Amino acid sequence: MSTKTILNAAALVLVSLGIFFKLEQWAGADIMMLVGFGLLLISTLALTAGDNTAAGMPAGLNYAIVAALAAGILGTVFKLMHWQGSNPMALVAVVLLVVASVLLLASKAAVSGSRQLLTVTFLFLALSLACLLFLQKRPAATEPIAATEQATE
Numbered sequence: 305m306s307t308k309t310i311l312n313a314a315a316l317v318l319v320s321l322g323i324f325f326k327l328e329q330w331a332g333a334d335i336m337m338l339v340g341f342g343l344l345l346i347s348t349l350a351l352t353a354g355d356n357t358a359a360g361m362p363a364g365l366n367y368a369i370v371a372a373l374a375a376g377i378l379g380t381v382f383k384l385m386h387w388q389g390s391n392p393m394a395l396v397a398v399v400l401l402v403v404a405s406v407l408l409l410a411s412k413a414a415v416s417g418s419r420q421l422l423t424v425t426f427l428f429l430a431l432s433l434a435c436l437l438f439l440q441k442r443p444a445a446t447e448p449i450a451a452t453e454q455a456t457e
Contacts, residue, residue, distance in 0.1 A: 308351050308420050312427055315344040319431045323438055337384060341431075345377045348424050355420040365407040369421065372400035373428060380432045 318340030325333035348370060356366040379393030 308347060308355075308423075311343050311347040311351070312423055315340045315347065316427055316431070318343065320434070323431075323434055327438055334385065337435075338381065341377055341381045344424065344427060344431075345374060347420075348373045348377065348428075352420050352424055362407070362411055365404060365411060368400055368404035368407055372397050372404055373424060375400055376432070377428055380428075380435065384435055 318336045320340075322333045322336030322338075322340055325331075325336060352373070353366055353370045356369070357363070361369075375393055375397035379390050379397055382388075382390035382393055
């Protein structure tokens with residue numbers, strides 16, 4: 305089993321468990337999500353750029369994509385932990401994605417990314433979507449209307 309596979313699988317398991325723990329309001333949820341997204345960030349920075357270069361991706365496009373993924377991962381972590389700076393990081397990630405898109409469109413050579421890039425991108429998007437869907441604030445429970453009307457009489 306390769307290092308890439310282990311890092312990506314560990315990131316998936318830890319963030320998924322962190323989301324579950326956070327939903328159940330159990331201790332340790334934040335640290336699990338921090339470590340999981342940290343592993344995904346390490347996988348992105350340490351392995352994805354090299355794999356993309358080996359797959360024949362132009363250097364500028366490669367670094368724009370890797371930087372956009374890294375900024376997105378950091379922005380997600382900052383947002384989940386309610387730390388300051390999450391919105392500027394999200395803006396940087398979007399700007400880098402636009403730059404990467406322009407570079408991709410301007411590239412005359414056939415561009416193919418690595419399997420590592422696809423895996424990390426899928427994991428990041430799936431885990432971020434899960435965090436947004438499952439960890440959003442739930443509305444406070446309200447009393448039924450009939451009970452409220454009886455109390456006023």
